Amino acid sequence: MSMLVQFVITGLAIGMIYSLIALGFVVVWKSSGVANLSLGQLVLLSSWFTYSMLVQAGLPFYLGIPLVVIFAIILGWIIERIILRPLIAQPILSLITVTLGLAYFIEGIVVIIWPLSQAYLPRFFPTEPIHIGSAVVTQEYLWAAVISLVLFILLSLYFRYNRMGIAMRATADDQKAVQACGIPVTKIFSRSWMFACVLSAIGGILMSSIGGIRPGLVETGLLAFSVVILGGLDSFVGAMIAGPIIGLVETVGSGYLANFIKWPEIRTVIPFIIIVIVMCIKPYGLFGENRIERI
Template sequence: MAELLQYVVTGIAVGMVYALIALGFALIWKSSSVANLALGQLVLISSWFTYGMLVQVGLPYWIGLLLTIVFAVFLGWSIERFTLRPLIAQPILSLITVTLGVGYFLEGLVSFIWPTSVAALPHLFPKEPVHIGPAVVSQEYLWAAGISLALFGMLSLFFKYHKMGIAMRATADDQLAVQACGVPVTSVFSMSWMFACVVAAVGGVLISLIGGITYGLVETGLKSFSVVILGGLDSFIGCMVAGPIIGLAENLGGGYLTPIIGPGIKDIIPFIIIIIVMVIKPFGLFGEERIERI
């Protein structure tokens, strides 16, 4: 029973972080229909950057984390400005491939600057584990879930009430109409990339606080694709619902299937879910089914 509760709590917490990273993907997809496959590498490089600031440079936490956010904003801006903008109105294949190229480049950059493959961030949260009933959960998980939820709430409010947020939703709906109304579509794209990179950075820091910084972070980014697929590509609510489901499936499956099937099953469950969703309900739980015309 304690085991089950433990899996459930950690699963939901990790799933929240996946959902946060997935949110960054959905943001870009909604506003500019670019599929950002460099998500994993964005997570990786911002975690390493945080490590560089906090441990190698030795800055105080709040400055270091603030710098990470600034770095993420800059990263998002430069990716959009230098790789995506020249490719506006190109076939979707080019757009997907260019993000693969960006991801490859970032991965090289990481091993260029930080050749050690493993590192740990300093503890930002108190170390004492929390007792929830019979389960013992370390505080990082709870903080991760809390921060993800808070960010999700803030982003929802932003999209609902802020002028830029409304412009972004409008762009997602109809680019041409929005342009005719005088909304600068390119800066909306730029903005959505910045937001995506910031949430990826926050998600990366939260995940690496739990599991350390490794190349597995790229896989974490890829796992959040399963969240996007399950929730539906263009749905924020979908992300928030599907994230904990994926996290739960991963942790429960990892906990109970490992003795039966073998180690490592935990890492593969999100990908199996992707295949199943693809075959049964390709547009996800909340996704909008697109009907094409010739």
């Protein structure tokens, strides 16, 4: 029983981080129709950058984290300006492939600059574990959940009330109409990439504060894909709800299935099995919109 509670809590908390990273995907997909397959690599890159700031440069926490966020913003701007801008209005195949190329590129850069296999960030959160009933949960999980929730609320407020946020939603709805209104669409694309990078940076910091920085962080990108597939590609709410579900299934499922299926690493395929199931039953996800095409 205490095992179950522990699995549920950690699963929900990790799932919130997946939601956060998945939101970065959804923002870009909605505004510019680009499927960003380099999410995991962005997470990895910003985690290592955080390591550089906090450990190698020895900056204090309150200085290092803002620097990471600024780095993420610049990264997003560069990616959009140099790589995605020339490819506007290209077929979806090119847009997917270019992000795969970017993913490969970032992975190489990470290996070149940080040739370590593993590293740990200094601990930001109080180290004392919390007892919930008979379960013991480290505080990192709870803080991660809280931070993700706060960011999600801030983001939804931004999209609801800020002028730029409203413009971004409008672009998602109808790009041509937005252009006709005189809103610079390229600026919105660039903004959405900044959001994606910042969200994956924060997701990366939270993930690596829990499990350290490993090459395995790339797999959080794959998990984020399963979140967006389950929630629906163009739905913020979907991503936010699907994240904890994926996290739950991942931890609870792998925790219990490990007793029945002796094949190793069952944890790594659970998100893919979810993807296949969702794809067969409800391909546009829980909250996704099935756009009707015309010839």
